[in-house]
Amino acid sequence: MTALTLSNIHKSFGKVEVLSDVSLTVEEGEFVVFVGPSGCGKSTLLRVIAGLEDATSGTVEIGGEIVNSTPPAKRGIAMVFQSYALYPHLTVRDNMGLGLKQEKQPKSVIKERVDAAVQMLDLASYADRHPSDLSGGQRQRVAIGRAIVRQPKLFLFDEPLSNLDAALRMNTRIEIAALHRKLSASMIYVTHDQTEAMTLADKIVVLRDGRVEQVGSPMELYNNPANRFVAGFLGAPAMNFLAHGPLPVADGGTLGIRPEHLRLTPEGRLTGTVTHVERLGGDTNLLVRTEANEAITVRLFGQDSTEVGATIALDFDDHAAFRFDLQGQRLR
Numbered sequence: 559m560t561a562l563t564l565s566n567i568h569k570s571f572g573k574v575e576v577l578s579d580v581s582l583t584v585e586e587g588e589f590v591v592f593v594g595p596s597g598c599g600k601s602t603l604l605r606v607i608a609g610l611e612d613a614t615s616g617t618v619e620i621g622g623e624i625v626n627s628t629p630p631a632k633r634g635i636a637m638v639f640q641s642y643a644l645y646p647h648l649t650v651r652d653n654m655g656l657g658l659k660q661e662k663q664p665k666s667v668i669k670e671r672v673d674a675a676v677q678m679l680d681l682a683s684y685a686d687r688h689p690s691d692l693s694g695g696q697r698q699r700v701a702i703g704r705a706i707v708r709q710p711k712l713f714l715f716d717e718p719l720s721n722l723d724a725a726l727r728m729n730t731r732i733e734i735a736a737l738h739r740k741l742s743a744s745m746i747y748v749t750h751d752q753t754e755a756m757t758l759a760d761k762i763v764v765l766r767d768g769r770v771e772q773v774g775s776p777m778e779l780y781n782n783p784a785n786r787f788v789a790g791f792l793g794a795p796a797m798n799f800l801a802h803g804p805l806p807v808a809d810g811g812t813l814g815i816r817p818e819h820l821r822l823t824p825e826g827r828l829t830g831t832v833t834h835v836e837r838l839g840g841d842t843n844l845l846v847r848t849e850a851n852e853a854i855t856v857r858l859f860g861q862d863s864t865e866v867g868a869t870i871a872l873d874f875d876d877h878a879a880f881r882f883d884l885q886g887q888r889l890r
């Protein structure tokens with residue numbers, strides 16, 4: 559069954575169109591990530607799904623029902639924001655149960671669901687604390703718990719990890735993935751972070767300037783980007799684009815080679831000078847200026863002793879290179 563269908567969604571604020579003809583589906587149990595640069599319309603799209611904004615045109619269908627005129631609270635969705643939005647004067651338990659209390663659910667149901675969420679999110683020892691006595695990661699778990707207890711048809715996450723530090727981001731990311739497996743719920747997750755998109759999604763929707771650029775599984779998009787924008791957005795370090803590469807491309811086009819597909823060789827088709835070395839411990843990134851004066855990144859697996867200033871030769875397998883035309887469309 560399809561959890562969500564968006565058909566030809568347009569959204570304008572005054573004369574400015576911020577969503578343009580967005581159509582997509584989220585299947586039951588699917589984890590879908592909306593990704594794209596700041597201002598591309600991700601949050602607006604999520605808010606249209608939630609009912610916090612009205613679409614200018616197009617339809618929103620949740621669980622087979624058109625919900626354009628259904629108020630947010632009746633759409634069967636629960637939203638988790640980056641700003642937690644917890645009530646400071648309520649305990650963890652009461653924050654989680656508040657939505658159910660407002661729905662006038664019986665006390666026994668509230669207790670049962672809150673207890674289950676507290677267990678699932680490993681919050682048992684914090685259940686009677688107030689939000690001010692919790693870490694950022696714990697507060698975010700409470701906000702997720704508040705969504706879980708409502709047993710929504712669809713979870714919406716709006717950049718839930720952006721207030722957390724790097725280590726906590728990774729832990730919480732893994733917890734969200736585990737939660738998705740446990741609940742088998744349909745989830746939509748908004749981020750501008752390509753790592754979150756790659757690691758969490760069953761399906762990624764890449765947005766740019768309010769339009770869908772490409773939809774597919776993380777590996778489909780990584781291995782088979784439709785255009786230069788998607789190719790450059792997914793993958794870290796980002797793909798190299800060469801206007802003067804060693805393979806022919808159409809006039810004004812570029813050759814795309816991922817940093818991890820370049821290798822050091824005694825004689826290669828690309829030569830250049832190393833301008834910077836990043837030793838990451840396990841792996842090494844070389845920043846190189848090619849003979850044609852283009853900046854590229856080379857990802858070497860393992861440790862490497864290349865020094866800044868070295869002249870190096872690089873090569874790659876032709877089948878790992880992408881060609882893009884002047885407009886950035888992929889050439890096959």
Ligand SMILES: Nc1ncnc2c1ncn2[C@@H]1O[C@H](COP(=O)(O)OP(=O)(O)OP(=O)(O)O)[C@@H](O)[C@H]1O
Pocket residue numbers: 571576594595596597598599600601602603750
């Ligand atoms: N209420 C509003 N009135 C006018 N313009 C708005 C409104 N809300 C959003 N916009 C504009 O719509 C565009 C898309 O905004 P949106 O917040 O959806 O982008 P985003 O992809 O979520 O960005 P970010 O990653 O920075 O949160 C932006 O140009 C923004 O300025």
